[in-house]
Amino acid sequence: MIAGFDCSSKAIHLSLLDADENLVGMEKFASSDKNYEVRFYEILDSFEAYLGIIDISTAAIESAIYIQNAKATIAIASVVAGVKLQLHRSGTPFASVDNKVWKKIIVGKGNAKKSDIMAFAISKWGEVFPEQDYADAACIALWRKRDGR
16 A cells, blocks of 8 residues: 655644555544644554554655744654654655645646645545545655655
8 A cells, every 4th residue: 555644733644545546545643632742742652553553565745844833843844754753663665745746746736725636636536535634645645656756
């Protein structure tokens, strides 16, 4: 299976594709704890446990994006780094990808808006996405399958 990851400071969204580009799974690893330090470890602990029971052949993760708020940027970058570390430790090959790169290759526009991404995802996989971040993760996985290094 090919995994795509979209991370925030509050959750890791994962979408799984098979070799034929079918969407075969979606998972969310989240914590509602208000304390970021506690939330960070809860998110990564649940993700690590999941990696022990799922067979991922390759993965792609969206690189951390710069946000005007330094604290939020650092928090997102930390979650991304945590996912990378867990993938590395599990022996799963992965690539990082800038959001403009996967959007250009998969959706056709590097500056694609959320509505553009969702429209593409629905046309490819149907109306199955309870949250935008799952659609993003599916497109990131698709990038890995089609173009990812």
